[in-house]
Amino acid sequence: MNGSRQGESPSLVEVTGLCVEFGGLRAVDQLSFRLEGGAALALVGESGSGKSTVAAALLGLHRGTGARVGGSVQVAGIDVQRASDDELRRLRGGGAAMVFQDPLSSLDPYYAIGDQIAEVYRVHARGSRRAARARAVEVLDRVGIPDARRRSRSRPHEFSGGMRQRALIAMALACEPDLLIADEPTTALDVTVQAQILDLLHALREETGMGLLLVTHDVGVAAESVDEVLVMRHGRTVEHGPVGAVLGAPAQSYTRELLDAVPRVDAPRAPSAPAGEVVLEATGLRREFGRGKRAFAAVDDVSLTIRRGETLGVVGESGSGKTTLGRMLVGLLQPTAGEIKPGGGVRPEVQMVFQDPVSSLNPRRSVGESIADPLRARGEPDEGRVRGRVRELLERVGLEAAHYDRYPHEFSGGQRQRVGIARALAADPRVIVCDEPVSALDVTTQAQVVALLGELQRELGLALVFVAHDLAVVRQASDRVAVMRRGRIVESGPADEVYDNPQDPYTQQLLAAVPALDPGLAARRRAARREPAMV
Amino acid sequence: MRQPSLTARRVAAASVGLVLAAGAAACGPKDNDAKGAGGDSTPHKGGTLTVLNSNPQQDFDPARLYTSGGGNVPSLVFRTLTTRNRENGAAGAEVVPDLATDTGRPNKDATVWTYTLKKGLKYEDGTAITAADVKYGIERSFAAELSGGAPYLRDWLIGGADYEGPYKDKGGLDSIETPDARTIVFHLDKPEGEFPYLATQTQFTPVPKAKDTGTKYEEHPVSSGPYKVVSNENDGERVVLERNTYWSASTDAERKAYPDRIDVRSGLDSSVINQRLAASQGADAAAVTTDTNLGPAELAKVTGDKELAARVGTGHFGYTNYIAFNPTIKPFDNVKVRQAISYAVDRSSVVNAAGGSALAEPATTFLPDQKSFGHTPYDLFPAGRSGNAAKARQLLEEAGYENGLTITLTHSNSRDFETSPEIATAIQDALKKAGITVELQGLEENDYSDTIHDVKSEPGFFLAHWGADWPSGGPFLAPIFDGRQIVKDGANFNTGLLNDKTVNAEIDAINKLTDLDAAAKRWGALDKKIGEQALTVPLFHPVYKRLYGQDIKNVVISDWTGVLDISQVAVK
Amino acid sequence: MTRLAGFVLRRAAGALITLFAISVIVYVVFYVTPGNVAQITCGPRCSPAQVHQVAEQLHLHDPLYERYWHFLQGLVVGQDYSTGTSVEHCPAPCLGLSYQSDQQVTRLILTKLPVSLSLVFGAMVLWLVLGVGTGVLSAWRRGRLTERLLTGITLAGVATPVFVIGLVLMIVVCGELELLPFPQYVAFTDDPEQWAWNLLLPWFSLALIEAAAFARLTRAAMLETLAEDHIRTFRAYGVGERSVIGRHALRGAFAPVIALNANNFGGAVGGAVLTETLFGLPGIGQELVHAVNVVDLPVVVGMVLVIGFFVVIANAVADVLYAVADRRVVLT
């Protein structure tokens, strides 16, 4: 639905000259846009661009937090800046409802989901408890929760991630708002679930005619879902226009950069050096967790070989066992069954690059010290040589030698991941297992880190195991790919073969769910997905 | 006695250590002003008397109780052959007949004592009290199961040392004869002129053999006195007494038994007891305490309040707190050192530490300053009010310690006012002036007790105290200074390890006397003579000040017990 | 439910081991503690021969392991003992006889336990009300005068030993204002009204000490919850502050509060020594301190075991409640 309401009726959202400051820091700077009823706008930007701050400003959530808000914000006819507390409360949920990023933490863990929705409903529509519960079941049913009456009595942790996100959307729907604000609604979800949620949002919008303000870092998600895009950077507007125009023919260089950095699932990898000899061979790997009745196998009968100079991509959704597999390969976990054999007789040095650049570095030690760990552990006694080698490594991964004495919090996410790579390199490994090395990073940084890994591989003849959930990134980085599901490899082979001609239905489903950057293609894919696959 | 509870430091402060803890008894103030407190109305029968105590009335079995003169609460239930005279002051320190018709008829050398029971004596169930029951009661106290009483019977009766009580030794103790139902004869292995005093202790209470339940007897002992036990919860935590209708005032000249009911509650904090007695609300208006003194803090408050001051009973119990020396340990083997310390002591700060001049009187004699003890005033090493440091230094020089001396003072850590750290510190402070450095060794109560009463571990210089088993010099001096009472493999009380033939001989000579007044004079003289050896430094005699409720009448405080006698009290 | 049964079974086994170890520790510690037990029991003027007899009777001459074995036997099959005139039986689980009073320790515990439980239960209600109330108020009115005042009062409760608070309260409330009687334990079964009336002051004194911990915990948990995403959700849906605080933030504090409560409850059964002593409540704590002072080993062991039992039980209950309160928790 593209039509906006005509005539004198004011816009659903009208933001003029919005500024938000925290302390001395200006998070949003002179931002203006409008959104008509029933239309959909995406705020796109990397982390720190201020997009979530804007979303919060629409509901007046900055009130009382110490943030300074300037400019004017009108939502559903209410001047958010000047509204009384009561008016604001009526707006929240009633006029405009918000769907948050992390569906697990955004619901109260202690109450049944139906009760939480009913509570919100009763704030806005004075009705009986029973009526509110009935409404909760109704909206849960609407968002596709099967057996909604029974499941409405469940607590959030009893729902899967996708169902929780549906429940949050149901909560938003409960009071029939004019505007739905979705703040990174799919970031924490697997790609197939993400597609379902985006489809749901689309369908709801068609059905109820409410406006949608989508906040996302993922250009693909925006392309799938909205009419208009507003690209933000450093709190300011970079580019604003219809989705087709902005994504198809970006006027600004930053927008172009952003688009270029997005990995394409359909773009083959640049050819790499031919693979060398086998360095590591795993056969029949199995790993169980828990005991007795609650035991389950996270990895089940997985066999693979890793060759010098080659990247093996392991792709799968959450719970597929890919991380467990990675940890077994480096020796952090012992397999319950099966074995890992070195290719050439001697066990090669295997290192790991971790997913979370925050938790993978000790916050209380300088990065230089962390990188020096493998050197010292090996008994290198000469302090000067240790420091020299660390400086060399820092420079090799694109940092400065002087960073030796800095602490992790002084670095950005991408830089920290570079530190992690330097630490892995310090041990002179022949194999590096990268466990979701870029999933916590912005797209532009992602591309840089993937490029760095490729460079290092060529230079040092490393074997890489690239574990990730993002199909596009894996394709970008890998020579061969293994697709995992429920602890098993369902399909493996050369990357191009697997991506261009997937044999396994699961692989096909995964690929079909990847958001497309072309809005037209996205619409066609959506139509194709129509027969709803349940979460 | 049983160890006083250490539960609360104030509890310990209240229960005057050694001989009193199990429940002493007594009557009126020296100055005879007690009657004024009760108002001008005469006492009447009826009502409930409440007793608020710190320590539970443990082991309410006549065989197990360690009392002076039969105790306070126990004396309401247990009648004995003789008992203490229920009069104010010095008159109250005399022995009078109780179950017996007189205080005992000795043979010529006081080794055989004969008693005749009064007629018409009955237990609470109406059965008659016989001489055999008295004998059985005494025999029971020899059983290991029922240990706890005073050592005299064991020491005095022929065959007592080896007798193991009626449960093991069915034959009985031959040295007690009961020729008929009303006559009982005791055969002693040496002359004991003070036997009538001993016969006031609860071991001389009749126990009907058929009703004896061994260790469980304490739950319901059979009463021979004016009250019987209605309930005894948790080993004396709460004891309720009611009238024994078979008791007849005509056979008992001593006990008045005005209240109908007596409710003994214990386990209370001593400051709470005093607060309650001061407030005197509800049932507390008819309340007394038999074991809790006014503390110094409370005294400060009471002295400023006339109404409260009128409700304080003051009494003296024969009791002395002193410094003890062990002359086998250097430098205390040197009498000059002991004398120097005697001179250096500052009794005024010691008295303050013990609660001030109202609660403690400075002592220069070992014997309490009461007539019945035969008190002979002396001050052999005059230290004045606050010590004679110059004289002390001079003596030390003579002893070869011109450069001063460092010694260790052992005391108990428990916060009572007898062996307390505060008194030790006061002594430490005073001896400093005489050039003596005192290091303090504070021990936990049990440790302290074990240490000082074991000849093998006895320290050279420590705080000690002694109380009277009855108001006479005998039980006061003999255990401490009789060389034959030195115990090598058990609890020893002759801490000076004095074994002086002339002293021993004099003790034997006095014990032969059955004229107690004559005996008293010679005890006094002996005390002074022993004092010359400077084996102890007497510090102070405690004074008992106890509050009682507003409705309490007929307050009698004797010199025997120093506290108000609840057999005399009326609440109406 | 089988999961719960498994939990109970595992916990029971753990509790048995814990209690067993406690009894051994207490036996050893009090074995080496100074104090001539036989002399204390017999009296200070007892002769060596008498002391020896008493020691025989109390089996003090037996080696430690034999005495402990005797104790274990008593637990399992009971114990016969002589009163002198007859032989009595102390049924299993028999914790032995008090050296001092010759009473069966199990009976002694049964008479003391109601007092301690009365004290602790009532105090618990009060400390929950005081503590959680203060915590809620201070989380809500963070940084304001009310908060500072309430925090100050609860901290004064922590900072002032119970013997000071209790005595001053007693002097003022009972002595000077005459609002309440001087506390004196009355059994609940005898007169519930008097029971409560007499225990009010002890409850309050004990609660005042504990309340601060609950206030702090409640406040911390609520502030933690208030910073969580789901609170933001409800605020973003216009749910009022009262409901956000009272329904959602407080709910977050529920689990930690019941856990701490169980912990403190278990501890207080034997730990309220000072309160019991001051107010003359004949409970476990008071009896235990007395028994320690006279080295009455059977009583000490018995009572410490009872306390340990309550600590273990209370913690197990806390874990169950915790799991019930927060279904995400798995009982292990």
Next chain:
Amino acid sequence: MSEALVATQAAGTGPALPAASGARQFWRRLWTQRAALVAAAVVALLVLLALAAPLLTAIEGQDPTTYHPSLVDSARGGVPVGPFGGVSGDHWLGVEPQTGRDLFARLVYGARVSLGVALTATAVQVLIGVVVGVAAALGSQWVDQVLSRLTDIIVALPLMIMALALLAIVPSNFPRPLLVALVIGLVAWGNIAKITRAQTLTLKGLDYVSAARLSGWSTWRIARRELLPGLAAPVITYAALLVPINITVEAALSFLGVGVKPPTPSWGQMLTAADVWYQAAPQYLLLPAGALFVTVLALTVLGDGVRTALDPRAASRLRVGTGRRQEAKATAPVATEGAS
């Protein structure tokens, strides 16, 4: 302590994840809290007062043990003579009833003992607790079982009773304040061990610990270099609570007659002796009670401040509540840990 409590206390005392902060940030965050600064100043002042006790009393011209019989009214139980409990130029805070000892001197010397005992006891508790907790978390299942059981036993033993017994066992020539501190420390380390164990298990799963393992370091080295710093936050916060608790435990032991030995003054001992003087000589009670209150208040506020400063989320609470992407990952499901 129940495992539920561990989980909640760990949550209540600090971040489950390591603070993304260095020492500098910590001080900066502490610096911004005025109340915490005042509290820190008060604590520093108290420590200074305690340390300078000999100097201060020398200035006053008194010492804590000399008796002044002339300054108390012996006939009235030893109430200090003169206004406000005998306050004068010679005796700044008056004198003690009965003995006439100088109260100011006893108060500052008492601070030495009370703070010394409490701090030493806390140090012992933390030392044992952390070693046991870390060993249980890092050791084999068997080691964990044994240590966790030991911790349970320690938690179930009544503190006062064990302290009474242990204090009686040790020979009397052992320095008493140290002994009291050691006994408290030895009997009451259970909770800190449980908190440490839970926190260590959390930290053990963190990537940087895995990375250290991959570096080839020994378990011991990892515990020291990687885990201990991460334990600092919850442990320091809990220790700040333990110090005032230990002061009152010392007071309680004094009440039961087994605390620090007289004539050594401690606040607990002063309170014990003073409570009955509440009516007759109120300042005698109010001085130690006030000192104790100020100390507890200051330590509590300081503890809160340290916690806030150690918790990066506390700082971010001032900012708007919309989560960053990284932070979303930090919310781990609550579960009771345990091999039991």
